[in-house]
Amino acid sequence: GDSVTQMEGPVTLSEEAFLTINCTYTATGYPSLFWYVQYPGEGLQLLLKATKADDKGSNKGFEATYRKETTSFHLEKGSVQVSDSAVYFCALSEGNQGGKLIFGQGTELSVKP
Amino acid sequence: GAGVSQSPRYKVAKRGQDVALRCDPISGHVSLFWYQQALGQGPEFLTYFQNEAQLDKSGLPSDRFFAERPEGSVSTLKIQRTQQEDSAVYLCASSSQGGYGYTFGSGTRLTVV
Numbered sequence: 001g002d003s004v005t006q007m008e009g010p011v012t013l014s015e016e017a018f019l020t021i022n023c024t025y026t027a028t029g030y031p032s033l034f035w036y037v038q039y040p041g042e043g044l045q046l047l048l049k050a051t052k053a054d055d056k057g058s059n060k061g062f063e064a065t066y067r068k069e070t071t072s073f074h075l076e077k078g079s080v081q082v083s084d085s086a087v088y089f090c091a092l093s094e095g096n097q098g099g100k101l102i103f104g105q106g107t108e109l110s111v112k113p
Numbered sequence: 114g115a116g117v118s119q120s121p122r123y124k125v126a127k128r129g130q131d132v133a134l135r136c137d138p139i140s141g142h143v144s145l146f147w148y149q150q151a152l153g154q155g156p157e158f159l160t161y162f163q164n165e166a167q168l169d170k171s172g173l174p175s176d177r178f179f180a181e182r183p184e185g186s187v188s189t190l191k192i193q194r195t196q197q198e199d200s201a202v203y204l205c206a207s208s209s210q211g212g213y214g215y216t217f218g219s220g221t222r223l224t225v226v
Binding site: 004045091104 | 117146153158204206218219220
């Protein structure tokens with residue numbers, strides 16, 4: 001079945017460091033790909049998405065490119081801030097499943113001043 | 114309402130007790146999803162409604178889990194004879210169209226003792 005695998009956390013970075021969180025997926029069709037973020041005590045929020053191969057999703061300085069050849073959707077940010085500390089989830093959705101999301105296990109990011 | 118509202122925010126149940134978790138989606142949202150998030154894991158799909166029709170319940174872990182959305186708005190997830198392994202955060206999400214426009218609630222944290 002479809003699945004999503006993320007790099008394990010926690011990831012600890014200093015402010016202004018470069019961030020990469022790896023995400024790879026397995027899917028039978030052509031899924032849409034998402035990154036969600038969960039700040040402490042809050043609900044999941046959509047961070048960015050890409051719906052087809054080579055699309056780049058971007059938001060709040062974060063970006064991820066849908067790479068069909070490597071089945072990857074790695075999240076990057078050039079300069080992280082303390083306020084980016086959160087848990088990040090990669091997810092996919094197959095178009096023929098009513099929008100059901102399949103999530104990775106999440107990667108906790110901690111940014112130190 | 115402005116967002117997806119879930120209640121209660123926290124629930125402690127004794128093993129064997131029945132519980133009911135409520136989700137108020139964003140007004141007018143057709144699609145409604147329930148997910149279960151165990152500690153340190155990504156959310157896992159439980160069930161999906163389009164209006165009042167339950168189109169997919171493949172993720173419900175056992176016949177102790179039951180969800181309903183009788184009038185196509187508020188939804189209730191019921192768990193009968195709770196077990197310790199049911200301890201998790203239960204997330205509700207709604208969407209005006211399947212897949213890309215999810216809004217998650219803050220979840221109900223269920224602890225079975």
